[in-house]
Amino acid sequence: MTEPASRLSPVLQASQVALRYPGQSRAVIAGFDFALNAGETVSLLGASGVGKSSLLRVLAGLQAPTEGAVTMNGAPLDGVHPRVAVAFQDPSLLPWLTLEKNVAFGLDFKHQPKLARAESAARVEMAIREVGLTQARRKFPTELSGGMAQRTALARCFARKPEILLLDEPFGALDEVTRAEMQHLLLKLVRDFRTAAVLITHDIDEALKVSDRVLLLGGAPASVIGEWRIDLPKPREDLIAELGAIRVEILSTLRAAAPRRAA
Amino acid sequence: MSISWPTDALTHAKRRSFQRPDWLAPPAWRNAASGLGGLLALLALWWIGTDVLASSDGFIRHFSPTAAIPKLIALLSGPDLPVHILVSLRRVLVGLGLALAVGVPLGLAVGRFQRLNAATSPAFQFLRMISPLSWMPIAVMVFGVGDDPIYFMLAFAAVWPIVLNTAEGVRRLQPAWLSLASSLAATRWETLRHVILPGVLGHVLTGLRLAIGIVWIVLVPCEMLGVSAGLGYFILDTRDRLAYSELMATVLMIGLLGFLLDAGARALYRMATRNA
Ligand SMILES: Nc1ncnc2c1ncn2[C@@H]1O[C@H](COP(=O)(O)OP(=O)(O)OP(=O)(O)O)[C@@H](O)[C@H]1O
Ligand SMILES: [Mg+2]
Numbered sequence: 001m002t003e004p005a006s007r008l009s010p011v012l013q014a015s016q017v018a019l020r021y022p023g024q025s026r027a028v029i030a031g032f033d034f035a036l037n038a039g040e041t042v043s044l045l046g047a048s049g050v051g052k053s054s055l056l057r058v059l060a061g062l063q064a065p066t067e068g069a070v071t072m073n074g075a076p077l078d079g080v081h082p083r084v085a086v087a088f089q090d091p092s093l094l095p096w097l098t099l100e101k102n103v104a105f106g107l108d109f110k111h112q113p114k115l116a117r118a119e120s121a122a123r124v125e126m127a128i129r130e131v132g133l134t135q136a137r138r139k140f141p142t143e144l145s146g147g148m149a150q151r152t153a154l155a156r157c158f159a160r161k162p163e164i165l166l167l168d169e170p171f172g173a174l175d176e177v178t179r180a181e182m183q184h185l186l187l188k189l190v191r192d193f194r195t196a197a198v199l200i201t202h203d204i205d206e207a208l209k210v211s212d213r214v215l216l217l218g219g220a221p222a223s224v225i226g227e228w229r230i231d232l233p234k235p236r237e238d239l240i241a242e243l244g245a246i247r248v249e250i251l252s253t254l255r256a257a258a259p260r261r262a263a
Numbered sequence: 264m265s266i267s268w269p270t271d272a273l274t275h276a277k278r279r280s281f282q283r284p285d286w287l288a289p290p291a292w293r294n295a296a297s298g299l300g301g302l303l304a305l306l307a308l309w310w311i312g313t314d315v316l317a318s319s320d321g322f323i324r325h326f327s328p329t330a331a332i333p334k335l336i337a338l339l340s341g342p343d344l345p346v347h348i349l350v351s352l353r354r355v356l357v358g359l360g361l362a363l364a365v366g367v368p369l370g371l372a373v374g375r376f377q378r379l380n381a382a383t384s385p386a387f388q389f390l391r392m393i394s395p396l397s398w399m400p401i402a403v404m405v406f407g408v409g410d411d412p413i414y415f416m417l418a419f420a421a422v423w424p425i426v427l428n429t430a431e432g433v434r435r436l437q438p439a440w441l442s443l444a445s446s447l448a449a450t451r452w453e454t455l456r457h458v459i460l461p462g463v464l465g466h467v468l469t470g471l472r473l474a475i476g477i478v479w480i481v482l483v484p485c486e487m488l489g490v491s492a493g494l495g496y497f498i499l500d501t502r503d504r505l506a507y508s509e510l511m512a513t514v515l516m517i518g519l520l521g522f523l524l525d526a527g528a529r530a531l532y533r534m535a536t537r538n539a
Contacts, residue, residue, distance in 0.1 A: 062442075062445055079448065080446060081448075086446040088443075092437075092440060092443040094440060094462075095538055096461045096462075096464075105443075106444075109447055109449050110450050111449075112448065
């Protein structure tokens, strides 16, 4: 079940990470080990409240772990790295900016790589084209549907040409059809930009559809309680049968872990 | 602590959430027509009270619209009134400018730090309830005679709604916006400049609109003390010259300018929040 150590050196690595929020007696996460390889998409799957978002914040450098270390390309991650992009469940668009300005948001921040004006304009245009919103680029967020807003959030991530993309249940608030569309879009973007991605989700099917590996989080404090490699071509709409076996395994691992969580 | 909201902020939000088709919305002209009707009724009452019901040689006739309106037009084309208006407007602008310069940073800090809010909010309520005019003797002692004590009193009157509304704006900033800024490694300054300030702009403008209302009311009595120009001064001047229709014309002008200032503030608010 456990993946043999990869030949490649990982782009993002966590070793023995633990996180305890100040003022709380128990850690949310403990003994979390993780490695993300270049170009790979990994899902972190887990029940509500298990600590997925907390973990993502640690991987993003938004939150320092209480114990252990996170390294990016071998160097310790202290704070947010300019080549890591994060997308949250809420698209977090700024209502006073047009779609285009929202996508450009942050490109010229001090800690981001310096870009010539023409280069950043070109990147914004390219990212908006990639998510198919060129027609809507002058609209304001209140004029966008939920799916369009989340596309905009993805475009904002990809305009930065990130090496690593971290997504925290980005499609959680979308309807079934839009969600499937967005999963397709994510696959395309990750492939076109050769981005390594971590997708946090509580939807097993979503994890099975988009990822090369699925890590199951469980226990309290949370750690990895199961890992599956999925070597099937993407997109995987027609491979439900092949995925069925893994799905059953994940569910039974979850069930086996559940009493331990309750205790 | 109570923060009043302009009603158009509420109707604005409502319009967004229902997305009523335009052809179903009550036509804007109907509201405008009702408002105009009310103003005409006010004019009629004024006219009836001072013209129709007053005896033809009565003192009260000086205050009638038939005397005041032509007088106002004459005054506006004369040399004095425009100067007094400009002096008053300059005082209002300086007072509001000072209030914004102090109130916005203070409001940002109060909204950001819960401890500071707890520490300052009773003190602010206390200071807010002191009529700015009661500072007059002290202000003159400190700042001397002239414009400076007026600037002080106007700023003192205007600063509270700006502080309170700015602080409320900070508390209502969406945490997601701040997460976004930190995920982009924004510096403190970038977060302030690109997220916090635009995010509280609507609230600052609401505070500004309330402040304009207060300042305009406080201005006239302020100008009745120790200055030689401005609308408040001119009111006393007309009284001393027994020029009662000029006095009434000035009262009318004060109302008119206040109305326009408020309309301006409202337009500014609408412009700034049209996408929010
Ligand atoms: N900033 C914080 N301070 C203190 N406790 C926190 C904080 N953030 C999260 N927690 C706690 O940590 C635990 C895990 O929360 P987290 O949001 O990481 O879970 P999650 O798996 O993302 O849940 P969900 O699926 O509902 O998003 C919860 O018990 C939560 O109350
Ligand atoms: Mg979460």
